[in-house]
Amino acid sequence: MGRRKRKQQTYKRVKRVPKIFTCPECGEKSVKVRDIRKGPIATVKCGHCGLEKEVLVNSISEPVDAFGDFIDVYYADQELARLERRIIKLKEDNQLGELALCYSILSDISKAKAAMLLEDEDNINMDKVNAWKEKAEYYKRLEKSAIQRLDAEELERGIKTDDETLFAEHEETGGIKKEKKIKDVFSDPGFLEF
Numbered sequence: 001m002g003r004r005k006r007k008q009q010t011y012k013r014v015k016r017v018p019k020i021f022t023c024p025e026c027g028e029k030s031v032k033v034r035d036i037r038k039g040p041i042a043t044v045k046c047g048h049c050g051l052e053k054e055v056l057v058n059s060i061s062e063p064v065d066a067f068g069d070f071i072d073v074y075y076a077d078q079e080l081a082r083l084e085r086r087i088i089k090l091k092e093d094n095q096l097g098e099l100a101l102c103y104s105i106l107s108d109i110s111k112a113k114a115a116m117l118l119e120d121e122d123n124i125n126m127d128k129v130n131a132w133k134e135k136a137e138y139y140k141r142l143e144k145s146a147i148q149r150l151d152a153e154e155l156e157r158g159i160k161t162d163d164e165t166l167f168a169e170h171e172e173t174g175g176i177k178k179e180k181k182i183k184d185v186f187s188d189p190g191f192l193e194f
Contacts, residue, residue: 017062017063017064018063018064019032019033019063020032021033021064021067023046023048023049023051024051024071024074024075025046025049025051025074026046026048026049026051028046028048028049030046030047030048031044031045031046031047031051031067031070032044032045032047032063033063033066033067036057036061036062036063036066040056040057040058041054041055041056041057042054042055042056042057042061042063042066044066044067044070053070053073053074054119055069055070055073056069057069072112073112073116076109076112076113076116079105079109080106080109083102083105083106083109084106086102087099087102087103087106090102096146096147096149096150096153097150099146100143100146100147100150103139103140103142103143103146104139104140104143106135106139107136107137107139107140107143108136110132110133110135110136110139111132111133111136113132114129114132114133114136117129117132
């Protein structure tokens with residue numbers, strides 16, 4: 001007599017978030033995060049080369065979050081240089097939206113560098129800290145300037161992005177928007193049709 005065939009069970013592997021990471025300095029897989037649940041500061045340390053950094057964490061942070069912050073701090077100088085090169089290209093292409101974003105990121109990195117210099121309690125150089133703070137303020141001013149230029153440019157072209165013109169539509173012939181009132185939108189028979 002024939003037996004019933006059983007359906008083969010397939011097991012799905014569950015991928016877990018790693019707890020040991022690759023060191024950006026020596027390349028070995030030996031970076032571990034310690035003291036993540038004990039307080040607001042976790043220690044990220046490489047067991048091979050001894051590279052160590054303390055990063056801020058919160059109550060829901062995981063080791064991978066602390067390692068991400070560690071990597072951001074480690075590569076901050078390279079990111080600064082890359083963004084400054086990108087700003088030159090964006091100025092040439094007149095890409096004001098991306099330019100404002102780059103200035104915002106540069107401001108945040110400068111603030112982080114100032115905070116990093118203040119962490120070293122034994123050897124605080126206030127001149128360098130103040131220089132980074134001034135850079136952060138400078139980039140913040142440039143960001144505001146880029147946003148204002150972008151708004152002015154949009155107004156010149158006839159593009160408005162305020163709440164009053166939320167339901168405005170483009171005319172087929174020109175690039176200028178023709179405003180619609182909310183009553184007209186809700187009274188439209190095609191509105192809310194699926």
